[in-house]
Amino acid sequence: MTPGPKVPSPKVPGPKILGLTGSIGMGKSTVAGMLRDLGVPVFDADAAVHELQGPDGGLVPAIEAAFPGTTGPHGVDRPKLGNAVFGDTERLARLEAIVHPAVAAMRKGFMAANAGAPLIVFDIPLLYEKVGDKGLDAVAVVSAPADVQRARVLARPGMTEAKFAAILALQVPDAEKRARADFVIDTGVSLDATRDQVVGIVRTLAGGK
Incomplete structure (x- = not known):
């Protein structure tokens, strides 16, 4: 069932918050870049x-303690950490319990730093899968035809059909995301056409700014 238009709940005056999401290979990073070019602050989850898990990252000691041998001089070794939690729901939940509160704290700081902006964006790849749309004024889903998505993803170094299928299996289907979204941004068209869509959304949410 497709939800109707969102009715903003009473809240402290501040920026409107747009959630930006989309499945792998849909062009979400490109759209986030377009939003930044328009002067819209974007929080990239x-x-x-990556910052929290990088060299001298704030979460490196906690992750090493929970998953010994998964960090080094350059911070978290992402392949090793991925292997340590892959397919193990208990271990994955333990990792998320370390990461999610720290990301939430960074997001809170981002909101405070941009309290005067008319619109801010939360770029959250797994918005529907993990986070939900609570607290957002609207959600924009970045989408493209399935054949375009497949070609983009399989062109990535190290990507295989099996890996692509495994990733898709963990994500809410694109059709469902589009049905639940307030805005759908089509990236299966020219960059100029995509940019026009983004400009229109910003104008709608930011009052023409």
Whole structure:
């Protein structure tokens, strides 16, 4: 069932918050870049995780304690950590319990730093899978035809059909995401056409700014 238009709940005056999401290979990073080019502050959840797990990252000691041997001089060894939690729901939950509160704290700081902006964006790859849309004024889903998505993903170094299928199995289907979204951004068209869609959304949510 497709939800109707969101009715903003009473909250402290501040920026409107747009959640940006999309399945692998749909062009979400490109759209996030377009939003930044328009002057919209974007909080990148993946970038926050990389910072927290990188050299001298704040989560490196906790992750090493929970998963010995998965970190080194350059921070978290992501392949080793991935192997340590892959297919083990208990271990994955333990990792998420370390990571999610730290990312939430960074997001809170981002919101405080951009309290005067008319619109801010939370770039969250697994918004529907892990986070949900609570606290958001709207959600934009980045989408493209399945054949375009497949070609983009399989062109990535080290990607295989099996890996692609495994990733898709963990993600909410694109059709469902589009049905639940307030805005759908089509990246199966030219960059200019995609940019026009992004500009329209910003104008709608930010009052023409």
